[in-house]
Amino acid sequence: MKITDARFAGSSTRVSQRPARALPEFAFIGRSNVGKSSLINMLTGRKGLAKTSSTPGKTQLVNHFVINDRWYLVDLPGYGYARLPQKEREELQNVISDYVLNSPDLVCLFVLIDSRHDVQKVDRDFIARLGEEGVPFALIFTKGDKMGPVALREQMERSKGILLEDWEELPPSFATSSLKGQGKEEVLDYVESILKTL
DSSP: OOOOEEEEEEEEGGGGGGGGOOOOOOOOEEESSSSHHHHHHHHOOOOTOOOSSTTTTTTOSSSEEEEETTTEEEEOOOOOOOOOOOHHHHHHHHHHHHHHHTTOOOOOOOOETTSSOOHHHHHHHHHHHHHOOOOOOOOEEEEEESSOOOHHHHHHHHHHHTTTTOSSOOOOOEEEEETTTTHHHHHHHHHHHHHHHH
């Protein structure tokens, strides 16, 4: 799939506030500072589409972008650490849960994991909840350019091994680098393959 058009369609904090036009939704989420905004900009070929920041917890709304007039790319707030007071952190979790569990048009949630580190407990807990709730998801290992291809492959296998302690099998996984464009075709082809089944 080639993205020829990517436009901001609206921000919300509740499912009821989503854009009125119903389209299949592919959402992106991960721990704060996992490289989500950079990945979205790389996938769409639009440098400033998603706002990047070195400050964790920058995205605090559910942002919809309409892609090729066919589907929504949904940028979700990060889970886990954010420099926010407890009350605001809880509200962010409510925003995430409301969307992930209640959006009728969500067809795949891409969970981003920093490829440089082992999967953390907060990732395992979040992914376990997706399993309990029956939310369809795939894994994206980000920042793949930060290590050599062999080290990257080994670290991904290590992380998948950790997750397989909780799962019988894992969904598709992708290695990406926003800097080098790695994984762009694979992720977008996967989106296309799902769209064809709808």
